[in-house]
Amino acid sequence: MISLSNTAILILTCNDFEALDITIGQVLATTPASVPVYLLSNCHGLPGADICEDMCRFTARQNYGRVHWLNPMKAQPAFFGIQDAIENHIDAEYILKLDDDAFPITPGWLEGLIETYAEQDPDKIAYVSGLVNNNPYGFHRLTRLPALREAYGAIMAQSHMAGEYVPGYQEFRIAGPGEADPGGWGTVWQFPHLARWIHEETTLQPERFRALTADLGPVVFDPKVRYSINVMLFRRDLWSKVATGGVDDEEMLNLYCDANDKTIVIREDIPFVHLYFGPQKRYLADLLPGVREAYPSPHPRLVADWDAFKANWQIELLKKMTGEATIVALKTVLRRLRNAAGRIVRRR
Numbered sequence: 032m033i034s035l036s037n038t039a040i041l042i043l044t045c046n047d048f049e050a051l052d053i054t055i056g057q058v059l060a061t062t063p064a065s066v067p068v069y070l071l072s073n074c075h076g077l078p079g080a081d082i083c084e085d086m087c088r089f090t091a092r093q094n095y096g097r098v099h100w101l102n103p104m105k106a107q108p109a110f111f112g113i114q115d116a117i118e119n120h121i122d123a124e125y126i127l128k129l130d131d132d133a134f135p136i137t138p139g140w141l142e143g144l145i146e147t148y149a150e151q152d153p154d155k156i157a158y159v160s161g162l163v164n165n166n167p168y169g170f171h172r173l174t175r176l177p178a179l180r181e182a183y184g185a186i187m188a189q190s191h192m193a194g195e196y197v198p199g200y201q202e203f204r205i206a207g208p209g210e211a212d213p214g215g216w217g218t219v220w221q222f223p224h225l226a227r228w229i230h231e232e233t234t235l236q237p238e239r240f241r242a243l244t245a246d247l248g249p250v251v252f253d254p255k256v257r258y259s260i261n262v263m264l265f266r267r268d269l270w271s272k273v274a275t276g277g278v279d280d281e282e283m284l285n286l287y288c289d290a291n292d293k294t295i296v297i298r299e300d301i302p303f304v305h306l307y308f309g310p311q312k313r314y315l316a317d318l319l320p321g322v323r324e325a326y327p328s329p330h331p332r333l334v335a336d337w338d339a340f341k342a343n344w345q346i347e348l349l350k351k352m353t354g355e356a357t358i359v360a361l362k363t364v365l366r367r368l369r370n371a372a373g374r375i376v377r378r379r
């Protein structure tokens with residue numbers, strides 16, 4: 032039987048250090064210290080991944096026994112990093128997987144997801160999730176609420192394209208005026224300005240987000256529809272079951288749940304923030320100071336001035352790139368000199 036004592040939290044980290052800083056703070060502040068937290072570094076070598084690795088190391092050392100850092104020194108698709116973590120490092124029978132830019136806002140969220148998982152038929156349930164604001168389903172659900180419906184209708188007053196054409200898997204879809212497509216590459220995924228709007232309405236007002244969702248409850252999600260897996264609670268053997276040789280964990284989960292008629296349950300009264308999908312990020316960077324203010328850390332912040340930090344980081348990156356470019360240029364010159372010398376020797 033699932034409980035707090037056989038569940039672990041796994042945070043998938045990449046190179047988004049500003050998001051990770053907030054997520055780690057929120058997770059540690061809202062979960063019992065007895066629940067192990069695994070930080071998986073999964074993007075070694077990408078710009079910024081070293082800063083995330085620093086954060087993971089600091090957090091694991093400051094919270095030894097509770098926080099564990101998994102550092103395979105690889106950049107790999109999430110599916111494989113998680114697979115390795117489950118097979119070789121995590122003992123717990125149940126795993127709560129969280130993306131580095133997705134975080135809970137209410138204490139008791141983990142207990143709530145566990146409670147709902149426990150109520151499901153163990154042979155049918157695939158995973159339990161919460162209401163994630165910037166996620167096609169969560170966004171769709173929030174825009175159906177009386178408090179937001181009208182405002183959304185005013186900013187999305189026309190029909191629009193959502194979905195993606197992936198032969199044999201996904202199609203483009205049209206959503207009507209005032210509607211929000213809840214599936215893969217759904218409405219909010221498509222439009223960063225809508226993500227900004229929902230962040231202003233929920234993320235930046237945690238009390239309001241709580242109040243908006245407080246009266247909702249668990250709902251069953253259609254397994255035919257692709258669900259954005261920013262937050263998911265599952266039994267460890269699910270991961271090996273969905274492996275079909277692909278690399279996209281979300282697609283494989285979707286296909287597995289659909290083909291095997293597995294149940295996905297969303298606790299709509301347990302709110303989560305998802306900061307951004309990849310294509311949204313550049314348009315939403317300005318939101319971060321407000322997000323940090325809305326979710327203050329009980330501990331001294333690792334970085335006091337993010338603008339200064341990032342300005343210095345850009346200089347470090349530039350030096351590294353210039354250094355690498357100089358080495359490549361020198362190697363080219365040397366090779367040409369060697370070839371030229373070879374031609375002179377042969378001519379003699």
Ligand SMILES: [Mn+2]
Pocket residue numbers: 130132305306307308309
């Ligand atoms: Mn994201």
